[in-house]
Amino acid sequence: MTAIDFTGFFERLARDSGEVILPFFRSHLGVEDKSAPGAPRGFDPVTEADRAAETVLRRLIGATFPDHGIIGEEFGTINPGADYVWVLDPIDGTRSFISGVPMWGTLIGLMHHGVPAYGVMNQPYTSERFRGDGHSASLTHADNPPRPLHSRRCATLAEATLMTTSPYLFGDEERPLYKGVEAEARLVRYGCDCYAYCMLASGHVDLVIESGLQPYDIVALIPIVEGAGGKVTNWQGGPAASGGNIVASGDASLHEQVLKRLNR
């Protein structure tokens, strides 16, 4: 990864944000609707936990690395031209969160000269922490020792398990292209957000296809997927760090096949 070893600092960020978020999970908080009128499903909740956790993360980063940049879901961007830029989504999967389902996670990514260099997905309720640096990836669950992660081979779409957050999130242009891939996949699962990419890195899922992502939805996940041997690009095969339409594959040849279909 980078010249500086951020490993211990990442663990601290994950632990401290998890401690802030966990008391809010499955409590009965008011949920605020921040979506624009006419947005798909009209409902993009954000909880107090989101803000409390991002505040903690920003405070820790600002105190430790005052010259670093930060891009966060809740409180915007500071110093985006810095050598190191942190990319934060305190609760990716807010719809799961407010439904009591633990398919959400805290995404903490670090870009170095514009390239995703290190990422953590922390799930404090299930006590799972996925990490990657683009060269290797690992998972810690509860008190077990870290387990290295490897994506799996999958030669054809007909053998693939596909995940996406919701089939309703694709735009009119993307939907038929996505649907064409979905129709040929062996198994399709919805509703997993960041968890889908972590399952791909773990070798349980072969393909994640999404649209309309923000950088904070994907930057932390790229070093995890790539560290496990997978690929993440936009639908044109270019860098994924800016978000938009994203495809991740555990197998490079499957990735090529799917890119062709998404660009018909």
Added chain:
Amino acid sequence: MTAIDFTGFFERLARDSGEVILPFFRSHLGVEDKSAPGAPRGFDPVTEADRAAETVLRRLIGATFPDHGIIGEEFGTINPGADYVWVLDPIDGTRSFISGVPMWGTLIGLMHHGVPAYGVMNQPYTSERFRGDGHSASLTHADNPPRPLHSRRCATLAEATLMTTSPYLFGDEERPLYKGVEAEARLVRYGCDCYAYCMLASGHVDLVIESGLQPYDIVALIPIVEGAGGKVTNWQGGPAASGGNIVASGDASLHEQVLKRLNR
């Protein structure tokens, strides 16, 4: 519940089956395709873990209550006319299981004179155990003390969070009725299987609508949902224990509204 206190025995069944299943979760086992050709999505996996766990459950029940009946997903029915009949699904949510996602659970139900009297949903990976006896329900997570469960009020469909396993599992007759309800719900989540009913009992979700369930998919969940204050019936408003088309609601008045819509 019933005259005999089965509480301790349920805990033993949950613990022992969880110990059998857990080593199989996220291991790379062969998955067998037991679905009939032309079945929806063509893929109904069953793992070795399913069979190993049901074997353990049947052995324990047979040794302790040899005159009780058993209905199980994997190994069929014995003595279904007994006063007490156990209804077992060792892994409800096999599609989640093989995708590495912890949205599955072991369902252990007990019917007394044909009525669901006690049920447990055990999730050994997240260390969650939901229980109910039709009068009360509780959740234990990890080492925390049991927490009583209460479903929440939800006056109208427009305020409701709805869960279903997959919008593709409904038959041609049921799909438009389901879709009519889905279109008016506030938030829809897919892919949760038994977890959906437990989130409803926990007051995070208002509505679960499914079709084509087997008795072992639902019997254990009925005393949990009803114990938390919710309702579970078939789409006609009759008893749910035989499976089929099922609707569960956290709020009795919402339940009536939804039944009307499903019977248009």
